[in-house]
Amino acid sequence: MWKWLHPYAKTENAYALCNTLLPWFWAGTCVFLSVGVVWGLVFAPQDYQQFESVRIIYIHVPSAILSMGAYVAMAVAALVGIVWQWRTAFMTMIAIAPVGAVVTFVALFTGAAWGKPMWGTWWIWDARLTSELILLFLYIGVIALYGVFDDKQQAGKAAGVMALVGVVNVPIIHYSVVWWNTLHQGASISKVDKPDVADPMLWPLLICLAGFAFFIAAVSTVRLKSEIVRREMHRPWVQKLVSNDGVSSDAI
Template identity: 60%
Template sequence: MWRWLHPYAKGEASYHLLGRWLPWLTASALLVLLIGIGWGLVFAPPDYQQGDSYRIIFIHVPSAMLSMGTYTGMAIAALVALVWQIRTAEWSIAAIAPVGAVLTFISLLTGAAWGKPMWGTWWEWDARMTSQLILLFLYLGVLALYHAFSDNRTGAKAASILALVGVVNIPIIHFSVYWWNSLHQGATITKFAKPSMPPEMYIPLFVCIFGFMLMTAAFITQRLRHEILRQELHRPWVQQLLVGAKVKEQ
């Protein structure tokens, strides 16, 4: 059933496949983000309580959601790397971790900027915010372990173990607003039966979320291609690529 995936365990096949995807992901991300953010910042109505300050959700919510989704994807790659010893999965960890760390940092920064006018403080050791900060440290820890060893396979194994252990933080982040008294508001867009937002607000928000998904995929794709080249630098196919690039420059 999964035989069609076997060729992509090799770096060369994965590199060329990702190269075909990258232009489409990049163009789609730019288009969808332009529509979603433009719609949310310019055309969506102001909130009856928060006024225009609520518009930060069009950056904050997608980055927060994708920070958790990206970590889950990294943990799946770590599981594949540990169980099936697939090197492309190991390299995916190095590609995903920096992107996830940036998304987490953006979510923390925009959350603080939103919290100041709403709560009167930039930061509170709230359950949701604290667990999100732990997520940032987990990303940085995975990245540090990956590059901490002279042997690449040892570093990848250590990073994979931390990624799997840290995945327990994802449900904690999600359910923290229900398990503990929290300043952070509860679910808004996931209440499909009775949404807390009118359509003219949550539709552009969903567009932004989709745009962030495409953007995240594009960044991870680009970084994975670079990691494949770095790891396979001694392979003949990479040397041929480099020779071809030099010829084009001349």
């Protein structure tokens, strides 16, 4: 069943696959993000409680969902790497990590910018913001651990173990934080509920979600290509690729 995947354990095939997929990822990013953002900013209705500030939802919610999604993708790559000893899987894992961290940062920042008009303060220890913050720490931990090893094969394995430990913890952290948050509900700040997402808001939201997903896939693919080239620098196929292809055409 999984046999079709096996050739991609070889870096050369994985690199070729990256090159095939990348234009589609970029196309998806451009189409979905621009349609979703324009729809969300211009055409979607305002919320009766939050007025125009609700338009932040079209970047906050997709980035929040996909920051978790990217972490899970990273952990799946780590698991594949540890179980089947695939070097490309570890490379994929470390290619996703910085992208996931940036998306997590976006979720945090947009959450804060939404919180200021709604809650009257930039930061509130709201369940979602708190677990996003912890998620950012987990991403930074994986990236930092990868960085301290000189031997990148060893680094991939070590960071992979940490990513797996983290992914077991992500649901525990999330639910414990939600539970902690309901326990310590602050009385001084009147909390406006996140709006129930109605149909005319749902479509642009879903389109933005797809756009962010394509974005993460595209940037991770570019980073994966770099990672493969860096690790396989002295292989004949890389040498050939560079001398034939030149530099400019391969970059994006």
